[in-house]
Amino acid sequence: MHNEAQNLTVFFDRLCHVLEPMGLSWELVCINDGSTDDTLNQLLALRARDTRVVILDLSRNFGKEAALTAGLLEARGDAAIPMDADLQDPPELLPAMVDQWRAGYDMVLATRSSRQTDSWLKRHTAHWFYTLINRLSEVPIPENAGDFRLMNRAILEALRQFPERRRFMKGLFAWVGFKVTSVSYERPERLAGVSKFNFWRLWNFALEGITSFSHVPLRMASYLGFAVSSLTFLYALKVILDTLIYGNSVKGYPSLMVAILFFAGVQLMALGIIGEYLGRLYEESKQRPLYFIRAYYGPSLPAHAQNSFDT
Structure with a gap:
């Protein structure tokens, strides 16, 4: 989460509304990636309501890939599902993803059935990017599938073994393999706020993906x-x-x-x-750490505190 204070209460209420009837034991690992608004205070208020909310407050903004890595390393369950807090990853899709996991799949992708909520430029540049990287890379990266996916414990343990600092997580998710399926959904508009990815950051993100998975x-x-x-x-x-x-x-x-x-x-x-x-x-x-945790709010020390390369 980076400056998502306006979305957190609605996000948590919708998430609880979906998860509670499923009868699962769950926790919500929240990564505050250097927010400058009221995000941390909102998260602390949510933890006061429900101790299943675990908070990792990073020392500054380290970027999406580092924050995503922190969440996956902290996750303690039999499976983990990364989600954005802006409700473009709808919680209502979780039961279908869990059903596929219970059916024997290791990874369940949430695949967008269309990109109508994106601008014309973003839709076409995304298509060109996936076409290009799948021609250049030996490992195919699914189109229209973001970080929103379910991964079982075997995949989470596999991701712990990657030592690199410059990370393109979509590529790493594809690289580990395992048994994969997908469920489709319509991606809604953001509830509030604006996207942190402008054209320049998306361009650099595309370069990162190509150079990470192809020579x-x-x-x-x-x-x-x-x-x-x-x-x-x-x-x-x-x-x-x-x-x-x-x-x-x-x-x-x-x-x-x-x-x-x-x-x-x-x-x-x-x-x-x-x-x-x-x-x-x-x-x-340079072997620099991926991130630093300024404060941790949870039941015990961070689950990955022993890994010197990422804390």
Whole structure:
């Protein structure tokens, strides 16, 4: 949760209304990801009402992937379901997800049947992203399935074994495998507030996904360099033949400048691709923790307090 104070009471009431008739033992793990509004006070009020609310108050805003990791590491149950607090992940879908889990599935995806609540640009860029990453990655990532999903204990334990800091959680969920099914739903509008993901953050998120699960861009840079070099060699032969056989003089500076600028652009693009991967190696080599917990409100110490790499 990041600045979701307006949504919390309604979210909790709807969640309880769905969960109580199911007869399950449950807890609600809330990650306050550096909120600057009244989110923490609202969470503390909810915990005063119901001690099944567990709160991890992070020391600052570490981002969605780190906060999601904190919640999954803290989850103690036989299964866990990540949810956004803005009610775009409707609690009313939980019984259907639990039914599929009880039927023997390890992971139950909540798949959007349409993206009508998104803008035209977001709908199409999301489709292009999934098309591109599934062509480049060896592990297919389901389209229109976000973090809203049920995962059993085996998957949660598998996710504990990933040491990387730069995380693309949708890719990690797909990478672990296991027996997967899905249920479809219509994603509603946010109850209140605005999305924290603008176009620039979504662009960086897409780059993170591609560079996390594919090295094809590096290979493409090599292929492009080879293709350009081959074309350059053929063009050089043409210039020589024009001069020796036909007596045509070599063309002047405009063509020369075009060639220089073109090759410079290709080189910079290749360096940029290499830089993306080199930057990931640099971040991973520092071995910094994923996040810090400023305060914990729960029945005992955090479930993952012994893992030095993530607390």
